[in-house]
Amino acid sequence: MQWRQLVHDIRLSGRYTTSAEAERVVRAVLTVLGGHVSGDERCALARLLPQEAAEVFTRQIPLTEPLSAPAFVDAVAGHLTHVSAAEARWATGTVLTLLARHAGDELTRRILAELPRGYALLFGLADLTPAAAA
Template sequence: MTVTTPQPRTTIPTPSHATSLRPRVKDVTEDAGWRELTEAVREAGQYPTRTEADHVTRTVLSALGGHVTGEERVALAQALPLEAGRLIASQVPEAEPLAAREFVESVATRIEGSTPATARWDVSTVLSVLSDHVGEPLTTRVLSQLPPGYALLFGRADLAAAA
């Protein structure tokens, strides 16, 4: 008859509260959604690299985040990939949204080497892709919060009567 001697434990059990101390592992689907969005921007805007498309997308979404408020802001953030939603939701709402032209000019100041013409291209590219991604009803709701002129930036005809 063979007698086995108990062996010491080779692993130390982790207390249940320690799991919250571990670094968060990136969710692959969350990264995929962001990559898909920036790839659509890269293709639509004909940007040479994903890095450039990523930068332009972040800049435009951050600028937009300050101009959309209330339920539309929440719905927009939820309809986008997690990273894009964070960019929208993390901005402090502006007291008054900028006119479309001023919005484009503000984006131009955030992108190195940008001109009003290139900023308009960047803004139109990102917002058109955004509109395609979130759909017609939500785009209409977002546009209802913004001053006239933004529809063109979202790739839509601006049917508002000139004042």
């Protein structure tokens, strides 16, 4: 996949009016995601991304403890500025769903295993993790 193709796909999936808007969304989500994926999964995802996207993603130092899914969306909103919570959620879901499709089920499952509960929905997947017994 090439950078232009990634931006084009995000523009179509997210129904963004311009490529510049789609590019801004891709960069924001990859910046935050780069702090959350580590190890072999980080390397595997970076290899699948276009060079420019991989650089944005790998430039981030992985956090010692990932944010909750809602806090992740808030962090994306902070990178986008002047967007509502719903717009940040849409942007996050658009990019992560496309990345999940591109990465495939096995890599996506491995990435989700590193993250707190609640991320599956951001990747366009059902969260089938059983709730903890009370």
